[in-house]
Amino acid sequence: MTRILISQITKLVGETVTLMGWVDTKRDHGKVTFIDLRDRSGKVQCVAFGQMGELTVESVVEITGLVKAREARNINKEIPTGSIEIEVTNYRILNKAKDLPITLDSDGKEIGEEPRLKFRYLDLRRERMQKNIRLRSNFIQALRKTLYAQEFVDIETPILTQSTKEGARDFIVPSRFQPGKFYALPQSPQQYKQLLMTAGFERYFQIARCIRDEDLRADRGFEFTQLDLEMSFVEREDVMNTVEEITKIAIKAVGGKLKDEQFPIFTYKQALEQFGSDKFDLRTDEEKKQGVLAFAWVIDFPFFKQVDKSDAAEVADSKSGWTFTHNPFSSPQEKFIKDHLEGKNLDQILTTQYDLVCNGYEAGGGSIRAHNKEVLQATFKNMGYSNEEIEQSVGHMLRAFEVGTPPHGGIALGLDRLVMILAGETSLKEVIAFPMSSSGRTAVMGAPSDVEPGLLDELGLEIKKQKNQK
Numbered sequence: 001m002t003r004i005l006i007s008q009i010t011k012l013v014g015e016t017v018t019l020m021g022w023v024d025t026k027r028d029h030g031k032v033t034f035i036d037l038r039d040r041s042g043k044v045q046c047v048a049f050g051q052m053g054e055l056t057v058e059s060v061v062e063i064t065g066l067v068k069a070r071e072a073r074n075i076n077k078e079i080p081t082g083s084i085e086i087e088v089t090n091y092r093i094l095n096k097a098k099d100l101p102i103t104l105d106s107d108g109k110e111i112g113e114e115p116r117l118k119f120r121y122l123d124l125r126r127e128r129m130q131k132n133i134r135l136r137s138n139f140i141q142a143l144r145k146t147l148y149a150q151e152f153v154d155i156e157t158p159i160l161t162q163s164t165k166e167g168a169r170d171f172i173v174p175s176r177f178q179p180g181k182f183y184a185l186p187q188s189p190q191q192y193k194q195l196l197m198t199a200g201f202e203r204y205f206q207i208a209r210c211i212r213d214e215d216l217r218a219d220r221g222f223e224f225t226q227l228d229l230e231m232s233f234v235e236r237e238d239v240m241n242t243v244e245e246i247t248k249i250a251i252k253a254v255g256g257k258l259k260d261e262q263f264p265i266f267t268y269k270q271a272l273e274q275f276g277s278d279k280f281d282l283r284t285d286e287e288k289k290q291g292v293l294a295f296a297w298v299i300d301f302p303f304f305k306q307v308d309k310s311d312a313a314e315v316a317d318s319k320s321g322w323t324f325t326h327n328p329f330s331s332p333q334e335k336f337i338k339d340h341l342e343g344k345n346l347d348q349i350l351t352t353q354y355d356l357v358c359n360g361y362e363a364g365g366g367s368i369r370a371h372n373k374e375v376l377q378a379t380f381k382n383m384g385y386s387n388e389e390i391e392q393s394v395g396h397m398l399r400a401f402e403v404g405t406p407p408h409g410g411i412a413l414g415l416d417r418l419v420m421i422l423a424g425e426t427s428l429k430e431v432i433a434f435p436m437s438s439s440g441r442t443a444v445m446g447a448p449s450d451v452e453p454g455l456l457d458e459l460g461l462e463i464k465k466q467k468n469q470k
């Protein structure tokens, strides 16, 4: 048996073919049954006489039949296979579908989050979700292709690691071999990618998963995906130009429309004055309707800010009341290095950070990094860390900065968000195959869940009763 894809069969009129896929719709007219069969390449109408009445919608079937040209009056111009139909000779049910817990014949937006995520494998079958997830794959493919062409090396970094500060809480994982000790899941590959610059790769990228224990908002889970990259021997404008070029090529490759061929640059101060925010939307109403993407850069952010006491991660990161605005591994701009090293005028120091905004969202951010140990030490000193505390937090980076680390900088682009914008969606969940629910439960499988008490023993852990637990 040779399976043929539905997209191939319009050329095969007069031949017998075997198709496999899902029953998309079924219309039973007594002796004649019509189904639309769906596979990854499209849909086609299949007609059966005196058989197929038993088929249920979304069952998986194998159908063998004759490809017939439709009569002129029956041609459906709306679909690519509208000029033909399959006259079924045999069929086989490969997996019978019972009544579906959620409907698939709409865009799904009217269905609640809980059933959509519980039955995500069904929800993903709907046309809109298929389009979104395929768009995501195509966009990532275009990014990878451009990056490889520019000599970037795709390198994975550890998932079980030590804390990397990105301003959120860490997720921690207990160690069985060293009870009482913990790994942290990476908030980003920041430190490893810098170490890859020390290691001489010069151009690194990774489609990286980042895990941050942040307060949940309707649209934010604990995990997200970013295009993470880093380059050696570069200045701020070099990274910005490279990233802009890669972004433009990949956006165009998937049919995205850009407002500006060259992304405008605003200082943080200008952005606040002009838009009241550093995440602004440059589109006109007309451009919004056309689904245009309006990118812009924002530069010249302050390096430090006063700790927001209501933010637990900020409170934990700082010991002096001052914390970093974006990234503690950044370098201050050249003209502020003296003040930075001397711990003076902290509120005046500008960082080399650049943020990429798109349609009112932060699409990415990065910076030129500290690559001399004194600069990184000063950053932590300015946040109130003692020499011992600095050693403990970033001693490994300081060691690397003692053995030939080139000047370097990079960026991370939020892929979920960019694909969301490209797809014309307003929720990140619409472009993630298995997103987390708004209450922090995983799709389909419903974690977090209890573990066997024996496992806790092995890990040397004991669960304390929460106050309001019975």
Ligand code: ASP
Residues within 6 Å of the ligand: 166, 187, 188, 189, 190, 210, 229, 327, 365, 366, 367, 410, 411, 412
């Ligand atoms: N590590 C930063 C982040 O994840 C991005 C960067 O500076 O490259 O937001």
